[in-house]
Amino acid sequence: MTTAEWPATRTGGGGLRRLSALLWRRPFAALSALVVPPLAWFLLIYIAALAVLFVAAFWSVDPFTGEVVRDFTFQNFQDVATLPTYRHIVYRTVLIAAxxxxxxxxxxxxxxxxxxxxxxxRLRLVLTTLVVLPLWSSYLARVYAWRLILAHDGALNWALSLVGLPSLAIGYSNWAMWIVFSYIWLPFMIMPVFAALERVPNSYFEASQDLGGRGLRTLRKVVLPLAMPGLVAGSIFTFSLTLGDYITPVLVGGPGSDFIGNVVYANVGVANNIPFAAAYATVPLVMMALYLWLARRIGAFEVM
Structure with a gap:
């Protein structure tokens, strides 16, 4: 380093030291510097997008020109609530997600x-790898694999015929969607529950045994309450991911197996009815809000 470069470097270092000292004396400023950028990004990208979605849900489409009419109306929400077809799709989506x-x-x-x-x-490492291993493959590859297994002439019915059992007609049905969804989202439930149970001290089990608690009583009074944060986190993943999916119903669902996402996709890409798609897309948001409220009411978050 030359003599001419030394003062600039020293000055820069002094500026960083002064900034560090300022943030150290003012913890709130340091916390704000860490929180404000991601919070601003969250508000700009996520909350703003939801606000636009909610506003667009009150618009309509001109039946003659197909143009979006930016006049305030409740017609889209009325159609969602009153038309039997859309109600049944909501019921199907929520029931299968549950x-x-x-x-x-x-x-x-x-x-x-x-x-x-x-x-x-070592075994824990092997099991953890096996749990997350399916996530390394493509989502579509896993769905297509189950499509080949559950098809009418697929691997499942072929295996049943070898042992003399009748074939199962579960391919391209709601049963197929339930099986495929359960398989695809299972790692998202296992890992949070595993993380919650791993943090339980061994002394809790010893104390339960000392107090006369047998296996089932220890499971009900000790293990399940302490595993509740993982169960709640995993259920949020599985429930929300199933609510918003629209690919699996297309690939493994049969006639009448549409989900909320399929209706939203059809109204955006085919019918060009963006206001109705926006109104229908608010249904999963309301469902998740109700789910989180119910979890809070039963005290699921109090142990987190």
Whole structure:
């Protein structure tokens, strides 16, 4: 470093030191410097997009010209609430999303418990890798694989015919969507539950045994309450991801298996009815808000 460069470097370093000292003396300023940029990005990208979506839901489409009419109307929400077809699609979407969430919770809990409390370090690493391994492949590849398995002439019916059992007509049906969704989102339930159970101290189990708590009582009074943060986090993933999906119903669902996302996609790309698509897209948002409110009411967030 030359003599001419030394003062500039020293001055720059002094400026950084003064800024560091200023932030150290004012913790609120340091916290604001960390929080404001991502918060501003969140407000600009996510909240602003939702605001535009909500405003567009009150517009309409001219039936003759197909142009969007920016006049305030409740007609789109009235159609969503009163037309039987759209109501049934909402019911189907919510029921299958709830069934997938419950199924994944039942399947994920014993796997996560074994990984967190029973398996050794090496086996735990192997199991964790196996759980997340499907996520390394394409979403479409996994759905198409299940499509080949559940088809009428697929691998499942072929295997059943080998052992003399009748074939199952579950391909291209709501049952197929339930199975595929449960498989696809299962890792999103296992990993949060595993993380919650891994943090449970061993002393809690010892204390429960000392107080006479047997296996089922310890599971109900100790394990489940402490695993609730992971179950809630995993259920938010599985429920919301199923609500917003529209690819799996197209690939493995049969006639009458449309989801909310399929209706939104059709009205945006085919019917060119963006206001109605915006109104229908608010349904999953309302469902998730109600789901989070219900989870809070039952105290699921109090143990987080």
């Amino acid at each position: 069934a997938v969430t419950v199924t994944d919770a039942i399947l994920a809990f014993p796997v996560a418990y074994f990984m967190a409390r029973i398996a050794g370090p």
